[in-house]
Structure formats: C-alpha cells, structure tokens
Amino acid sequence: MHPSLLQDAGCPKEIPHNEKLLSLKYESLDYDNSENQLFLEEERRMSFLGFKCLEISRWVICGLIGFLTGLIACCIDIAVENLAGVKYFVVKQNIEKFTEVGGLSISLILWAVLNAAFVMVGAIIVAFFEPGAAGSGIPQIKCYLNGVKIPRVVRLKTLVVKVCGVICSVAGGLAVGKEGPMIHSGAVVAAGVSQGRSTSLKKDFKIFEYFRRDTEKRDFVSAGAAAGVSAAFGAPVGGVLFSLEEGASFWNQMLTWRIFFASMISTFTLNFFLSIYNKKPGDLSSPGLINFGRFESDVSVCGLLGALFNILNYWLTIFRIRYVHRPCLQVMEAMLVGAVTATVSFAMIYFSNDCQPLGPDQSEDYPLQVHTHTHTHTHTHTHTIVETQLSPFQSTIFLLFCADGEYNSMATAFFNTPERSVRSLFHNPPGSYNPLTLSLFTLTYFFLACWTYGLTVSAGVFIPSLLIGAAWGRLFGILLASITPDGSIWADPGKYALIGAAAQLGGIVRMTLSLTVIMVEATGNVTYGLPIMLVLLTAKIVGDYFVEGLYDIHIKLQSVPFLHLEAPATSHWLTxxxxxxxxxxxxxxxxxxxxxxxxxxxxxxxxxxxxxxxxxxxxxxxxxxxxxxxxxxxxxxxxxxxxxxxxxxxxxxxxxxxxxxxxxxxxxxxxxxxxxxxxxxxxxxxxxxxxxxxxxxxxxxxxxxxxxxxxxxxxxxxxxxxxxxxxxxxxxxxxxxxxxxxxxxxxx
The missing domain is CATH 3.10.580.10 (CBS-domain)
Structure with missing residues (x-):
C-alpha cells in the first residue's frame, strides 16, 4: 500500500468513518458476463425463437415491475393521507375543545405525542428490524447500479420496512417526502420479480431463471428505479433520464424502451387505482404521488442554499456516526425530531398574524364546508378556527386563529402534508402569503429538513427540498414585484416558487437533465424547461464549488468504493x-x-x-x-x-x-x-x-x-x-x- 499523498491534517482521528478510508466490507458485482464453456454452450444451443422468448420475458418483467411499483405507490399515498387526516382531525377537535377554556398547551402536547408515536413506530422497525431501509435509499441504489454490492439493499424485508416506515414518517409530520423512497421500492420490486424467487420467503417460483446473474439484474433494477420516479412524479421520461443520469453506470441502448415501458405502466397503474379510490373511475388526472398542477404558458437563483444544506447535514451525520449509533438512541432522536417539529409548527401557527380572506379563489383547494367557532386567547382580538373539509382522499386542513371568513397562511404551509403545501405555494393567488410568513417558514423548515434527513427512518429529501425552494422562490417573486415600478409584470409569484423549488432541489442533489424533465412533466408545461435547466446548471456549478451533492456525501460517509465517471484529472502519472x-x-x-x-x-x-x-x-x-x-x-x-x-x-x-x-x-x-x-x-x-x-x-x-x-x-x-x-x-x-x-x- 502506498503512503498517503496527503496526510489527514486537521481531521479528528476519533471520527470512526474517517473520509480517508475505504471500507473493505463492500464487494463488487459481476457486471461482466463470464463467457466460460458452460455459458457459450448454452447460448449456442438456444434457437432464434428461444432468444425471442427471452426478449418477450424482459418486456413482461418490466411490465410487472411498473404495475407493482405503481400499486405500492398507491397504497403508500392512501395510507399517508388517511393517517394524516385522522391525526389532523384529532388535533383539530382537541384545539376546538380547549381553545374555549384556555388550554391550548394540551393541544400542543397531543400534537407532539401523536407525531412522536408515528415516528417511533417507523424508527423502531428500521433501527431494529432492517437498518437498510433507512433514508431514501437513493444513495444505496446509486451504488448498486455503479457495481457495488450493498448488503440487503434489494431484499423483500427491506421493501416491507421501507413502505411501512415511510408511511409512519410522513404521517408523523417529519420534514420528509415519500417520493424518494419510491425509487428504492421500485428497485427492490425489480430485483425480486426479475429473479422469480424470494430468499426472504424461501420461495422459488422456477421462472425467469435465465436472468439470475448480476448483469441482467442490474438492468431490471434500473427499470425499477425509473418506475419509482414515474410513480412519484408522474414523469415517465424523467424516470428514464433519472435512471440514466443518477443511477445506471452502464447503459444498454436497447434497455431504454423497456425502462420507459415500465415507467409508463407505473404511472398508469397509480393513476388508475387512485381514480377508483376517489370514486372517479377513468379520471386519470393524478399521474404521480405529487401533482404540481398545470401552469399557464406566459412566462440569480443558485445553489448556495443547497450547498449550505449539504454542509450542515454533513456535520450532523458525522455527529450521528460518532454518538447516535445505537438503535435505542436512534429511535429516541427520531421521536425528538417528531415532537420538536410539531412544537415548532404549532408555535409558528399560533403567533402568525398572516390572515387572508377565504374567497372564491380557494374554492378548489378548500371546498366550502366551513364551520366557525369564535374564541378568545392571549391575542388582543377575537379569532376563529376555520375548518375546511377536503375530498375524502385529501387531508383535512383547518385554518387557525384568524377572524371569521379568513384563513391562516402559516397553517396552510405547516398543518398539511408537504405535497399539498408545495402545491399551495405554486398555485395560491398573489397576496396569499406575506413576506414575513414565507421568510419564517423557509428558515424554520430549512433547519427542520436538514435535521431530519439522516434519521433512522424511511424518508426522502425531494419534497422537503421542493417545499423550501418554493417558499423562498415565492418570496423572491413578491419582493421583486414590490421593488419594480410596474409590479404587474411580476404578478404571479407561483412561477417563482416553481423555479425556486427546482433550484433548491438541484442545489441539494445536483440533478440537471432528469430533474428538468421531471419538473416539466409534473407541471404539464414545456415553457419552463429552459429556465429550469439554466437554474439547475447554475445551482450545480455554484454548489459544486463548495461541497458535493447530498447523495455523494452520504456515499462517501459510508466509505463505499464508488467509481465516478472519470478518473481524477491529475492521475496520468500513475500506472x-x-x-x-x-x-x-x-x-x-x-x-x-x-x-x-x-x-x-x-x-x-x-x-x-x-x-x-x-x-x-x-x-x-x-x-x-x-x-x-x-x-x-x-x-x-x-x-x-x-x-x-x-x-x-x-x-x-x-x-x-x-x-x-x-x-x-x-x-x-x-x-x-x-x-x-x-x-x-x-x-x-x-x-x-x-x-x-x-x-x-x-x-x-x-x-x-x-x-x-x-x-x-x-x-x-x-x-x-x-x-x-x-x-x-x-x-x-x-x-x-x-x-x-x-x-x-x-x-x-
């Protein structure tokens, strides 16, 4: 072994992960076929019809991958919305009861306890039953497709814990999303279906035996990752590009159509079953777990916030590696974050004075079924709780501490699932949020999301990043309109929210081409493709100057021997x-x-x-x-x-x-x-x-x-x-x- 070309100057030796180390526990995968005599004899014996049957089998497997991934996404979405709806309903009833007698502290405790309880369940099953299900799983799948064998990353047990864990995490109010884990879930489905057996269940169905090797399995896992993106965002093309840009290190051109087919089946399956659940069979208007809504076609952000997010999360992850490595401590930390999130949300809503009129523009997002209850508390004026019952599939939003006929903008952002908060920032009309509300929300949610990512729970960073970016993007649009002579030309802050969301996510994960297409497909408008791509390129260039992308950081912290696209630029003198x-x-x-x-x-x-x-x-x-x-x-x-x-x-x-x-x-x-x-x-x-x-x-x-x-x-x-x-x-x-x-x- 050669002496290090650079000593670990200034690096604390007690940190167990030590960035100057590569772990020997990770094995490589055999992505190059061993063309021995057995292999060649089998290939030579196979007829032309046999090869055609294998090709048909590949298409069948990709269809099954898309169908099962979409079905899992549907189950996750329904479970999250219903559990979150029950939680919000219980807290709402409690607030109504105790507001009139001045006991809001009881409501705060109830909210925090419910959050902590959901998070505790999600953290326990991850920490004690399957640690491989922690996080979004995207770094692990990225390593797998790079050629690194990550232990237990595509096991059925990992999938079950991942699905249950992400339901608990999102329902527990953490600053997380369920979209990222769908990519891992799709990859696990692909690995299992393509092999025709489950070692976890000790079942061998004696089908697809030909594909039991790393080369074939890799291609199907690429399709599963793409199907996960498609189910999450309703973006089949974006899913293919994500698998190409962020996942697969080795790409077969013939694979592209099969991956696209799996992605299309995935988004169609999700759409179809959600339409049945919503009692609107055939209304295929919800292609993904998050639907940004359509933007009309009339038309310097950068990666600084993304770089800051990554740097803070990097040092926080090092702290966890050093001090929070026991399962019981990991569960306790997750519960603490859940309780703190509820407490901060309650305080922000309670002290917010951003009350907006509940007018006809909110009729779609807030179908009128309004009940008012007048009460008085420490504020100097009378307030009203406004309850708005959404459709059965959507969570119940109640809008707090404002006068009769008004709603609390801070409650719209905090007391909701992150996906619906993103949509409200995109599409609520001008004047729906004041700058102070957006500033406080951005700052608070930024640190909550940074603290949350890396907990021992199943959770993703896509939606929190989009929500942070949408908030500061909308704030930028409002400020721009206020300082320009003719503010009417900057009248729609929702479009700045869209650009800000893309910039923030791009600054954190450093995706460019695939994220551009995902945002275009999710919004249904190609007009924003060019500005979004320019923003993402800027975010990547600026962010890379300070720190690597979030996934690359966590890959390095796990000491995984990951191979990037090119050898180091100054390595030609080595042989x-x-x-x-x-x-x-x-x-x-x-x-x-x-x-x-x-x-x-x-x-x-x-x-x-x-x-x-x-x-x-x-x-x-x-x-x-x-x-x-x-x-x-x-x-x-x-x-x-x-x-x-x-x-x-x-x-x-x-x-x-x-x-x-x-x-x-x-x-x-x-x-x-x-x-x-x-x-x-x-x-x-x-x-x-x-x-x-x-x-x-x-x-x-x-x-x-x-x-x-x-x-x-x-x-x-x-x-x-x-x-x-x-x-x-x-x-x-x-x-x-x-x-x-x-x-x-x-x-x-």
Missing amino acids: AREVMSAPVTCFNRIEKVGTIVDVLSNTSTNHNGFPVVVPVAVCGLILRSQLIVLLKHKVFVELARSRLTQRKLQLKDFRDAYPRFPPIQSIHVSQDERECMMDLTEFMNPTPYTVPQETSLPRVFKLFRALGLRHLVVVDSENRVVGLVTRKDLARYHLGKHGLEEMQLAQT
Missing part, C-alpha cells in the same frame, strides 16, 4: 503497476482440491477473483463463488485406478446458488477428497481482460468503468500475472483540495 493489488493468488488449470479449499479458507472473503495460469501465463479467471459451487457439488477429478471422471454441471447449478453463495466454512471436504483434482477449464472465464503493467490509471479506469469489470488482470511482457486491479484499487484515488489524494483501505 497499473502502482495501483494494482499484489501479489496475486493464482490457480493452475488443473488444481488440487485441498489447495483450493485452503486458499479460500485463508484468504479474505473480499478476495473474489483468482487468475488461472498455465504454466505461468494467464489463461483464465475464476471467481470465488464459482469455486464454492464446484466444491459444494464435488466436481472433482478422481485419480484412483487412473480414472478421469468429473461430474457434469450446468449453468442452472450456479444460478440456483445465486445471489447468496454459501461460505467456504459450510463446505465439508473429506481428507480423501482433498487429494482429488479439480479441472477449472470448463468453468473459468478463458478471456479475462488484461492490461500491461505500464498502462496509465485513466486508461485502466475507463476500461474498468465502461465495461463494468470486477477484476482486471495486470500482466508483464511475457503475459505473466503480476497484479490484479479491483474497484477498491481505483476508488482509492480522488482529487482533493490539495491535488491527488489516496485513501486507505480498512475493514469497517
């Missing part, structure tokens, strides 16, 4: 000889069983590839997982009586063991069997990728990244193995503030 791992354990083409068992037992489980040599020149590469299957099935060459017999295996035997191959410790080999031989010729990859030892690091990186490799053999001028390049060898090098830096490898 394969300097970055490779050496010495390398090699096997002979015909190897003694005892030797193989000893090597697998004595080497780290992270050592997954072994060059095969004859006599010293490389002639193939075999994986640990393949050797495990061969030992399990005792594929040995018996030397007794000069007989050469070896059990015949098929690819099905390897697929049946995929993806959780047993450890070597579970394989029993007798002393007699140790003396047998194993012929690796039929099972090894006879054409592994190799590079000369003088190859530059950028060239090695490009080859490794573009082909989705797991191992790259380094040879000398005589084709002898001198080293092996893996993902971790490349991910060690990155461009820091002081030039090229090298991270150390550690078991974390």
